[in-house]
Amino acid sequence: MHPRIPDLEALSAMLHEFVVEREWGQFHTPKNLATALSVEAAELLEPFQWLSTGDGSELTESARAAVRLEMGDVLAYLLLLADRMGVDLYEALAEKIAINAKKYPVDKARGRSEKYTAYEGK
Amino acid sequence: MHPRIPDLEALSAMLHEFVVEREWGQFHTPKNLATALSVEAAELLEPFQWLSTGDGSELTESARAAVRLEMGDVLAYLLLLADRMGVDLYEALAEKIAINAKKYPVDKARGRSEKYTAYEGK
Amino acid sequence: MHPRIPDLEALSAMLHEFVVEREWGQFHTPKNLATALSVEAAELLEPFQWLSTGDGSELTESARAAVRLEMGDVLAYLLLLADRMGVDLYEALAEKIAINAKKYPVDKARGRSEKYTAYEGK
Amino acid sequence: MHPRIPDLEALSAMLHEFVVEREWGQFHTPKNLATALSVEAAELLEPFQWLSTGDGSELTESARAAVRLEMGDVLAYLLLLADRMGVDLYEALAEKIAINAKKYPVDKARGRSEKYTAYEGK
Numbered sequence: 001m002h003p004r005i006p007d008l009e010a011l012s013a014m015l016h017e018f019v020v021e022r023e024w025g026q027f028h029t030p031k032n033l034a035t036a037l038s039v040e041a042a043e044l045l046e047p048f049q050w051l052s053t054g055d056g057s058e059l060t061e062s063a064r065a066a067v068r069l070e071m072g073d074v075l076a077y078l079l080l081l082a083d084r085m086g087v088d089l090y091e092a093l094a095e096k097i098a099i100n101a102k103k104y105p106v107d108k109a110r111g112r113s114e115k116y117t118a119y120e121g122k
Numbered sequence: 123m124h125p126r127i128p129d130l131e132a133l134s135a136m137l138h139e140f141v142v143e144r145e146w147g148q149f150h151t152p153k154n155l156a157t158a159l160s161v162e163a164a165e166l167l168e169p170f171q172w173l174s175t176g177d178g179s180e181l182t183e184s185a186r187a188a189v190r191l192e193m194g195d196v197l198a199y200l201l202l203l204a205d206r207m208g209v210d211l212y213e214a215l216a217e218k219i220a221i222n223a224k225k226y227p228v229d230k231a232r233g234r235s236e237k238y239t240a241y242e243g244k
Numbered sequence: 245m246h247p248r249i250p251d252l253e254a255l256s257a258m259l260h261e262f263v264v265e266r267e268w269g270q271f272h273t274p275k276n277l278a279t280a281l282s283v284e285a286a287e288l289l290e291p292f293q294w295l296s297t298g299d300g301s302e303l304t305e306s307a308r309a310a311v312r313l314e315m316g317d318v319l320a321y322l323l324l325l326a327d328r329m330g331v332d333l334y335e336a337l338a339e340k341i342a343i344n345a346k347k348y349p350v351d352k353a354r355g356r357s358e359k360y361t362a363y364e365g366k
Numbered sequence: 367m368h369p370r371i372p373d374l375e376a377l378s379a380m381l382h383e384f385v386v387e388r389e390w391g392q393f394h395t396p397k398n399l400a401t402a403l404s405v406e407a408a409e410l411l412e413p414f415q416w417l418s419t420g421d422g423s424e425l426t427e428s429a430r431a432a433v434r435l436e437m438g439d440v441l442a443y444l445l446l447l448a449d450r451m452g453v454d455l456y457e458a459l460a461e462k463i464a465i466n467a468k469k470y471p472v473d474k475a476r477g478r479s480e481k482y483t484a485y486e487g488k
Contacts, residue, residue, distance in 0.1 A: 053154075
């Protein structure tokens with residue numbers, strides 16, 4: 001039912017080969033990769049900008065297809081940046097979840113979308 | 123040498139549990155998740171904004187740590203959005219690589235950073 | 245009733261003085277200014293990310309105050325970038341309105357939020 | 367020598383008329399306008415992403431033209447959002463400059479691009 005969650009090893013290798021063949025590593029400074037990631041994330045957001053929620057009924061078929069490919073772009077730059085900066089994405093996300101679990105304790109955060117600063121220290 | 127590339131299955135399950143416990147699914151429309159992804163990508167970009175390249179020598183230790191956690195955030199929202207929209211990230215990225223391999227043939231794109239439209243049809 | 249629309253001449257001069265005093269011009273390449281503009285725009289978006297519409301009733305008082313100041317930041321970087329690139333913002337916006345008036349003719353675009361490509365050539 | 371800095375009154379009126387004619391006000395919630403502003407800021411950033419500085423010599427003529435029009439878009443959404451939220455952009459920017467003048471005192475900030483937190487309280 002859920003989409004398959006990838007083992008990203010093979011994709012990362014494909015990306016690496018793609019970049020090396022084109023001699024694009026020279027453009028892939030951490031800053032440039034972070035910029036590209038941000039640009040792709042905004043392109044992903046673009047089809048949603050005038051919608052209320054972007055649920056299935058609101059996005060056209062072609063918008064859904066575009067969003068899906070932009071998600072691929074975001075993942076590509078995230079993997080390239082992680083590789084360049086020596087970041088273990090698995091550990092980074094696991095650590096972030098642990099941090100947020102403390103910032104947003106279940107009994108205070110349940111059903112509320114405010115930033116943790118709204119109930120910190122209360 | 124390369125950082126470990128995760129099997130994301132476990133992380134996706136952890137995220138899902140985190141969200142369900144807090145009853146946050148109600149806020150996670152595709153539009154809102156795409157917005158959050160874009161906001162996190164910009165936060166990741168922020169420490170790089172005044173640097174020339176963001177290479178190891180330019181980022182401070184605390185900036186590197188912040189960037190690493192922002193990468194975790196970006197991955198989190200990407201996984202949540204993929205789950206919500208039924209997108210297989212592995213296939214989306216593999217398809218994007220195939221599309222770009224056609225747009226950017228090695229003999230034309232080698233060592234050049236321009237958009238493919240610069241040599242399309244030439 | 246409408247907020248006062250400023251003559252930006254004085255603000256641009258204030259910004260220029262602020263930057264010169266701090267010798268920050270050296271960091272203000274067009275690329276860096278465009279990056280900073282994008283980062284500030286995302287910070288402006290951040291308080292809206294989990295809201296339905298961001299109308300008066302949804303934003304807290306402190307979020308409204310934060311958004312207002314982020315709007316100041318966006319304007320600051322836009323003015324600095326325009327100055328650096330020799331762009332006349334008035335003409336740029338007037339030209340953009342003229343272009344969009346053709347792309348989105350009133351009879352086709354009325355009450356519709358789709359991109360012009362949805363009815364182009366029809 | 368500097369580009370003309372506009373009195374934005376006329377542009378704001380033109381924008382208002384453009385929106386009313388197309389009955390687009392219904393889509394212009396503060397959240398949607400903030401989203402559109404962020405998307406346009408990223409489009410403005412896009413031509414710079416692989417460049418070192420984006421100086422005159424690096425941007426192609428067509429990229430410069432695109433950046434100029436994207437600046438018009440950013441200004442348009444900033445004006446529409448200011449109008450919708452009752453924000454006086456002149457005052458918002460003047461206040462932000464005053465705040466930053468305190469955060470970044472000339473003697474500490476001169477020639478340094480770090481965030482004020484790097485020398486706060488020292």
